[in-house]
Amino acid sequence: MSYTVNKLARISGVSARTLRFYDEIGLLKPAFYGDNQYRYYEEEQLLMLQQILFFRELGFPLSDIQQILGSDDFDKIESLKTHKSILQSNLEQTETLIKTIDKTISHIRGKLIMRDAEMYDGFDPKKQQEHEKYMLDSGIISQQQVDDSWNKVSHWKKPNWEQFQNEGEQLNQDLTKAMKQGLKPESEDTQILIQRHYAWVNNFWTPTKETYIGLGKMYLDHPDYRSFYNKYHPDLVEYLVSAMNIFAERELS
Amino acid sequence: MSYTVNKLARISGVSARTLRFYDEIGLLKPAFYGDNQYRYYEEEQLLMLQQILFFRELGFPLSDIQQILGSDDFDKIESLKTHKSILQSNLEQTETLIKTIDKTISHIRGKLIMRDAEMYDGFDPKKQQEHEKYMLDSGIISQQQVDDSWNKVSHWKKPNWEQFQNEGEQLNQDLTKAMKQGLKPESEDTQILIQRHYAWVNNFWTPTKETYIGLGKMYLDHPDYRSFYNKYHPDLVEYLVSAMNIFAERELS
DNA sequence: TCTTGACCTTGACGTTACGTCATTTGTTAT
DNA sequence: ATAACAAATGACGTAACGTCAAGGTCAAGA
Incomplete structure (x- = not known):
């Protein structure tokens, strides 16, 4: 019962090319060659091949395998040990x-959060920390909420950030438009916009009635926020905050 | 301050060939080429190279590094995660x-111990077990000593075994010679040979006066041992054992 | 100015363990 | 006989350089 290359290849799971290569480097010679130069293998070669594949899976280079299979059990053990x-x-x-990868990832993430924190509201990270401190000191949010918030956004992907920024931009434009149209802060249309603002803030944390009002107060108190909203319209902050207060009284608790 | 290839190579720890290769594949081009075709690098390229080497150490292929360094931080994180x-x-x-290696080692070791157990005294493993049983039953050695003995030899290397066998062979020949010369078992020369026998047995376990005598008794009782020593001389066992008894009485306790 | 030695250049082949053609010859089935 | 299939050889490609070889360039001393 002799096997031809492809038969042996199929039953052993290697390619015919591999068998030809092993023949070439002298690792596994066929039992004999036919008159047609065909390679014919027998059981013995099959067993040999299985040994070879065993050591190959362990990661031995073929040259080592050559030498290992030719050596006795003592040396095999030595080779196995060193391997x-x-x-x-x-x-x-x-x-x-x-x-190292983990450290690098969190390092990059740190950079990203800083950068995005700056990008989404136009404040640099140091000012952002001031705002956090203000909100903490004035009881608008707790330390726990700050941490939760960062954890939330640190998992964000690029599209999240882009969508978030677009929403903010659109919202501010819509608010400006509503204000210019003379809509009252308590008007239904404006309150719907504030509903959007509330949902938007929910990307970070979930304000209560009290803290939502506190957030509005910070918008008024902090020159950074004032100048941010002034980019849209000089009266926008007041308009927004009074609408927020009405929303908080009506909808939050 | 521009670096030439070898200078950059030295300060960055790579070879000049590597830099030329990176230039070739477009991974790191020099800042400019001189009229002489020399490559000149500057700080920027040094920083770039350090980035490259960082990812290279993490195991990224160079092609991936190309693309990673060209991508933004979000995609870097993704690449790092998948990597x-x-x-x-x-x-x-x-x-x-x-x-798997551990299992293979102990498998081969098992085979080896069996084979060597047979080789060193010419008995096959089954007979060896009989002898162990005999020695256990007759109180020559304890189970603990049997285990210790196997543990001892299972760490042996090829040279150990060869030396051990050579020592045994030499000892038996010397004993035969002494016997043929008509030396009495209690003669000093013969007792020195027995001293060697005792030391030889110590390769496995340390007999006491009583157990050393027991071992001699086994040599006499067991046909396997008789036929083993008969290879040297038909009277060798008796000669050896009586010399062992004298040694035990005089030297052991 | 000439030479020497250090430094630079561009090839080009070697390495590992095959994969993947291309081309040709041999076998088997209809 | 012819088509379809199987096997052969040969050669190039892969990844990331190492290692020559043969030949230009630069700074410095004689």
């Missing part, structure tokens, strides 16, 4: 690489 | 490989 220690140092190596 | 998961599956893979 094992190589694998073990690979393990450690890979573990530190993974740690 | 991390690749590394993690490598970890698992390697761990199972190590386990």
Whole structure:
């Protein structure tokens, strides 16, 4: 019962090219060649091949496998031991690489959060921290909420940020338009816009009646926010905040 | 301050060939080429190179590095994440490989111990077990000592075994010679040989006066041992055992 | 000015373990 | 006989450089 290349390839799971290559480098010679130069393998070669594949899966280079299969059991054990220690140092190596990757990811994320924190409202990270401090000190939000908020956005992807910024931009434009049209802050249309504002803020945290009013107060108190909203219209902050107060009284608790 | 290839190579720790290669594949072009075709790099390229090397150490292929360095931080994080998961599956893979190696080592060791157990005294493993049983039953050694003995030899390397066998062979020949010369078992020369026998047995376990005598008794009782020593001389067993008894009485306790 | 030695250049082949053609010859089935 | 299939050889491609080889360039001393 002799196997031809493709038959042996199929039953052993390697390619015919591989068998030809092993023949070429002298790792596994066929049992004999036919008059047609065809390679014919037998059981013995099949067993040999299985040994080869075993060591190959362990990651031994073919040259080592050659020498290992020609050596006795003592030397096999030695080879296995040294190979094992190589694998073990690979393990450690890979573990530190993974740690490095983790550190790099959080580093980049830190940069990104800073950058985006600046981008979405036009304030630089230091000012952002001031605002946080203000909100903490004035009891608008708790430290826990600050942390939750950062955790929330740190998982955001690019599209999230873009959508978030677009929503904010659109909202402010719509508010400006409503104000210019002379709509009262308590008007239904404006309140619908404030509903959108509330939902928008929910991207970070969920204000209560009290803290939503506090947020409005911060808009008024802080020159950074004033100048931000002044880009749309000088009266926009007051308009927005009074509408927010009405919304808070009517809808929040 | 422009660096030439070798200078940049030295300060960055890569080879000049590597820099030329990176230029070739467009990964890191020099700041400019001189009229002499020399490559000149500047700080910017040094920083770039350090980025490249960072990702290279993480195991990224150069083609990926190209694309990563051209992408923004979001995509970098994504690349790092996917690379991390690749590394993690490598970890698992390697761990199972190590386990496989361990299993293979102990498998081969098992075979070896069997084979060597046969080789060193010419008995096959089953008979060896009989002898162990005999020695256990007759109180020559304890189960603990049997285990210790196997543990001892299972760490042996090829040279150990060869030396051990050579020592035994030499000792038996010397004993035969002494016997043929008409030396009495209690003669000093013969007792020195027995001293060697005692030391030889110590390769496995440390007999007491009583157990050393028991071992001699086994040599006499067991046909396997008789036929083993008969290869040297039909009277060798009796000669050896009586010398062992004298040694035990005089030297052991 | 000439030479020397250090430094630079561009090839081009070698490495690992095959994959993937292209081309040709051999076998088998209809 | 002819088509379809199987096997052969040969050669190039892969990744990331290492390692020559052969030849230009630069700074410095004689």
